[in-house]
Amino acid sequence: MDDQSVTPQANDQLRGVPALSAALRWEEPPEGPEGAVLVLLDQTRLPAEEVELVCTDVQALVAAISTLAVRGAPLLGLAGAYGVALAAARGYDVDEAAALLSGARPTAVNLSRGVRRAYDAYRAALSAGADVPAATAVALSEARALHAEDARASESMAAHGLALLERLVPGGGYRVLTHCNTGALVSGGRGTAFGVALAAHREGRLRRLWVDETRPLLQGARLTAYEAARAAMPYTLLADNAAGSLFAAGEVDAVLVGADRIAADGSTANKVGTYPLAVLARHHGVPFVVVAPTTTVDPATPDGASIEVEQRPGHEVTELPGAAVPVAPLGTQAYNPAFDVTPPDLITAVVTETGVASPVDAASIAELVAG
Numbered sequence: 586m587d588d589q590s591v592t593p594q595a596n597d598q599l600r601g602v603p604a605l606s607a608a609l610r611w612e613e614p615p616e617g618p619e620g621a622v623l624v625l626l627d628q629t630r631l632p633a634e635e636v637e638l639v640c641t642d643v644q645a646l647v648a649a650i651s652t653l654a655v656r657g658a659p660l661l662g663l664a665g666a667y668g669v670a671l672a673a674a675r676g677y678d679v680d681e682a683a684a685l686l687s688g689a690r691p692t693a694v695n696l697s698r699g700v701r702r703a704y705d706a707y708r709a710a711l712s713a714g715a716d717v718p719a720a721t722a723v724a725l726s727e728a729r730a731l732h733a734e735d736a737r738a739s740e741s742m743a744a745h746g747l748a749l750l751e752r753l754v755p756g757g758g759y760r761v762l763t764h765c766n767t768g769a770l771v772s773g774g775r776g777t778a779f780g781v782a783l784a785a786h787r788e789g790r791l792r793r794l795w796v797d798e799t800r801p802l803l804q805g806a807r808l809t810a811y812e813a814a815r816a817a818m819p820y821t822l823l824a825d826n827a828a829g830s831l832f833a834a835g836e837v838d839a840v841l842v843g844a845d846r847i848a849a850d851g852s853t854a855n856k857v858g859t860y861p862l863a864v865l866a867r868h869h870g871v872p873f874v875v876v877a878p879t880t881t882v883d884p885a886t887p888d889g890a891s892i893e894v895e896q897r898p899g900h901e902v903t904e905l906p907g908a909a910v911p912v913a914p915l916g917t918q919a920y921n922p923a924f925d926v927t928p929p930d931l932i933t934a935v936v937t938e939t940g941v942a943s944p945v946d947a948a949s950i951a952e953l954v955a956g
């Protein structure tokens with residue numbers, strides 16, 4: 586199958602349109618942070634419309650996290666950190682806010698880590714004698730620092746990832762398969778795995794981005810295809826279960842995915858459907874690469890079995906996403922884990938902003954974290 590035989594994409598109307606609105610931003614009126622809000626691009630409404638969700642309180646932010654209006658590991662970390670600042674600015678109980686935010690979704694370690702970072706800074710400021718407005722400013726500046734660090738991490742991951750791709754698939758013209766959504770919508774910068782593909786595209790080295798639709802919530806179809814179209818990348822969408830025949834046809838040079846949590850031994854939790862891709866990649870001798878910032882690596886989680894995998898409501902499987910249109914008989918039970926875990930021996934390399942771990946094991950992961 587060459588590029589001519591691939592279904593043409595109806596993405597021309599998206600070419601050259603302005604960059605996506607920021608996935609998340611802090612806004613406060615001139616009078617001060619008491620009226621601050623966290624503005625999110627509501628990802629449940631994409632690609633049909635770009636609608637912003639204005640969170641004036643932590644409850645609204647927790648709901649946005651639970652419904653995946655804001656999602657993706659690095660962005661959840663930012664949402665968590667800004668959420669603590671929002672609670673402090675608005676005069677909510679910051680302890681309670683931190684607990685609610687951390688518990689909103691269990692798998693992406695970035696969320697609890699982002700919350701903890703802003704919360705610890707806030708508490709430390711109070712302990713050092715700061716008043717609440719000053720401690721709030723400290724929490725906000727911690728969230729902003731995390732945001733800036735995440736943007737810088739995106740750039741470094743793209744550089745490391747591109748160099749790795751060139752080693753794994755010499756000569757360019759890469760045909761890359763990706764799963765879920767890992768671009769600017771999940772990051773302070775250009776993203777993780779998608780950021781590498783985008784860098785390859787900008788260097789004229791990406792022949793095709795194969796985009797898994799990512800059942801059941803279609804982050805690939807709704808979000809990654811949207812980002813790829815806007816960046817005028819050569820992309821093709823496939824149903825998740827078409828990946829096997831794509832590998833068998835020799836159409837995939839490398840798999841690039843993100844991560845929600847990387848355990849100390851390199852086991853990687855990512856969107857459900859990632860593990861089968863790793864098995865397929867191994868069977869077909871194709872490199873399988875995880876791209877994630879070090880904020881996603883959790884040395885306190887020893888192995889894959891210790892990662893809590895979020896279980897989501899069955900209706901996400903028994904109904905079409907976004908519409909309450911049933912695709913299964915009423916009362917059908919559904920198995921709906923949001924993530925699966927890929928063991929380290931199936932992962933060719935882990936790319937972070939600090940470098941590349943390959944082979945993937947406890948020692949190489951520890952080295953990445955140490956920087």
Ligand code: MRU
Nearest residue numbers: 656657658765767777843844856
């Ligand atoms: O349930 P989601 O949409 O939050 O899941 C997101 C993913 O699984 C991403 O692949 C992961 O967070 C990496 S994003 C850089």
